[in-house]
Amino acid sequence: MTNRRQSRWAIALASFLTCCCGLKAQDVMLVANKNVHVSEIKTSDVRAIFTGEKTRFADGSHAVPVTLKGGPAHEVFVKHYLGESPDEFRAQWRKAVFTGQGAMPRVFDSEAALIAYVADTPGAVGYVSRVTPDDNVKLLVALK
Amino acid sequence: MHRCIALVLAGCILAAPAFAQDLSGFQFHGFVTQGFLFSSHNNYLTMQSSSGSLQWTDGAVSISDSVSDSLRVGIQLHMYQLGQLGGPNVRVDWALGDYKINDYFGVRAGKVKTIVGLFNDSQDVDAVFLWSLLPQSCYPIDNEGFYLAHTGGDVYGYVALGKRIGGLRYDGYVGEDYLPLDGGYIKQLADDGLQFTNEPSGKNYGGDLRWETPLQGLMLGYSPMVMGLNGTSASGSLRVPTFLMTAQYAQYTRGKFYFGFEYDRVPVSEIVTLSTEVISFPVDARSWYGMGRYRFTKKIQAGSYYSQYVNKATDTSLPQNYSKDWVVSGRYDFNSYFYAKLEDHFLHGTGLGYYASTNPNGLKPNANILAAKIGFSF
Numbered sequence: 001m002t003n004r005r006q007s008r009w010a011i012a013l014a015s016f017l018t019c020c021c022g023l024k025a026q027d028v029m030l031v032a033n034k035n036v037h038v039s040e041i042k043t044s045d046v047r048a049i050f051t052g053e054k055t056r057f058a059d060g061s062h063a064v065p066v067t068l069k070g071g072p073a074h075e076v077f078v079k080h081y082l083g084e085s086p087d088e089f090r091a092q093w094r095k096a097v098f099t100g101q102g103a104m105p106r107v108f109d110s111e112a113a114l115i116a117y118v119a120d121t122p123g124a125v126g127y128v129s130r131v132t133p134d135d136n137v138k139l140l141v142a143l144k
Numbered sequence: 145m146h147r148c149i150a151l152v153l154a155g156c157i158l159a160a161p162a163f164a165q166d167l168s169g170f171q172f173h174g175f176v177t178q179g180f181l182f183s184s185h186n187n188y189l190t191m192q193s194s195s196g197s198l199q200w201t202d203g204a205v206s207i208s209d210s211v212s213d214s215l216r217v218g219i220q221l222h223m224y225q226l227g228q229l230g231g232p233n234v235r236v237d238w239a240l241g242d243y244k245i246n247d248y249f250g251v252r253a254g255k256v257k258t259i260v261g262l263f264n265d266s267q268d269v270d271a272v273f274l275w276s277l278l279p280q281s282c283y284p285i286d287n288e289g290f291y292l293a294h295t296g297g298d299v300y301g302y303v304a305l306g307k308r309i310g311g312l313r314y315d316g317y318v319g320e321d322y323l324p325l326d327g328g329y330i331k332q333l334a335d336d337g338l339q340f341t342n343e344p345s346g347k348n349y350g351g352d353l354r355w356e357t358p359l360q361g362l363m364l365g366y367s368p369m370v371m372g373l374n375g376t377s378a379s380g381s382l383r384v385p386t387f388l389m390t391a392q393y394a395q396y397t398r399g400k401f402y403f404g405f406e407y408d409r410v411p412v413s414e415i416v417t418l419s420t421e422v423i424s425f426p427v428d429a430r431s432w433y434g435m436g437r438y439r440f441t442k443k444i445q446a447g448s449y450y451s452q453y454v455n456k457a458t459d460t461s462l463p464q465n466y467s468k469d470w471v472v473s474g475r476y477d478f479n480s481y482f483y484a485k486l487e488d489h490f491l492h493g494t495g496l497g498y499y500a501s502t503n504p505n506g507l508k509p510n511a512n513i514l515a516a517k518i519g520f521s522f
Contacts, residue, residue, distance in 0.1 A: 086442075088397070094269065103208055
């Protein structure tokens with residue numbers, strides 16, 4: 001119960017901070033399900049997984065990308081890791097969906113919901129602002 | 145044939161949840177648009193556009209399910225009305241099973257969208273574009289159903305070649321193509337006295353190769369496609385001997401800018417038989433466009449393109465053998481779901497988009513066309 005309360009405070013603090021300050025690339029961290037074997041991931045692989053070019057991590061295991069609906073962490077992630085704007089990112093996935101070439105990543109309204117899904121889903125990988133701690137997911141180190 | 149495939153795939157989709165562990169891979173999406181077209185002279189795209197026309201609606205729903213990590217099945221149903229084209233019939237836009245063995249190799253089978261050039265497979269997905277009308281030289285909306293999709297199979301994949309070389313995305317396919325009965329070519333043939341009750345069809349095969357260059361945002365591509373068509377009716381027949389069409393294209397995205405360029409060539413000979421009369425229509429279509437777009441804010445984007453079509457097999461000085469179109473366009477996104485578009489065309493030549501039946505008094509060589517659209521997508 002105490003952990004859950006601390007977690008809520010941390011999420012509230014994260015929301016406050018992201019509203020007050022502009023996030024930078026280093027303020028967004030990659031999180032994955034604990035059964036994901038890799039601990040490091042190339043930035044190019046992050047881009048490939050979140051744009052649908054790749055569906056597997058470097059070790060061959062299946063990757064399930066998940067995204068936030070919006071907000072500073074989403075904007076920073078899309079711009080820094082994918083080199084796109086959130087609108088282009090959405091348009092790209094719409095194109096994949098309506099041409100039958102792909103299925104859109106699951107989208108979450110909040111970082112807490114994203115973390116809960118990543119914690120429960122084998123292969124899941126997402127991103128949250130650095131001030132949102134959670135022991136139920138694994139942090140991935142992004143390599144240039 | 146494609147009805148059978150659609151039924152089988154629809155059955156797979158309905159049955160898939162029973163076998164899947166959960167419904168987490170199930171997705172349901174859709175879009176609907178309403179357009180308005182007004183032209184200063186001539187009636188465009190089978191509409192009474194010189195008086196202003198709202199006969200421009202389309203919509204689609206798609207459902208898909210990830211049955212396993214490697215297998216995805218899905219179907220999209222599409223309906224459109226464009227003047228006298230389209231109508232109340234719901235058609236299967238695509239219906240496929242997609243088995244991705246690894247990132248280098250996957251297989252799609254069923255009715256699959258055909259990848260040619262930058263936009264062939266997505267030309268009927270209005271929500272992803274700034275433009276109300278894509279460059280008509282390469283993507284004529286009145287004939288978008290022709291080689292939009294094939295019934296057959298594709299192999300596809302992505303090969304990363306390292307930081308210095310970039311990556312290659314490939315797609316190869318073989319299948320059968322159909323000339324839709326509610327499309328522009330069939331209407332033109334009907335206006336000439338050749339009416340079909342069954343879709344002319346033919347085998348096609350081809351591929352698409354895209355090089356994502358090491359310069360981030362720059363992509364170059366090439367799409368060759370071989371196809372032919374045969375159709376018979378009580379009043380005559382249509383035969384299009386096998387021909388090769390090619391598309392070369394490039395796109396560059398940097399920040400808020402997008403640039404696209406494409407050149408298509410379609411050398412084809414249409415042989416129409418009406419009773420005992422055999423008429424040959426030689427076509428050597430050279431089509432290209434260059435476009436640029438800028439996103440001013442999250443909600444506002446604007447851009448312009450120039451699109452040109454010329455039939456080199458004929459006298460290119462005559463307006464009916466070319467079409468040159470300058471376009472300016474703007475789009476406003478109210479939110480993630482709703483958007484509106486406004487577009488102006490300065491059109492020279494009558495080689496594309498005009499029909500004798502809606503222009504009984506002949507055509508003027510130039511026209512200005514205003515297009516407006518609202519859309520909803522989820």
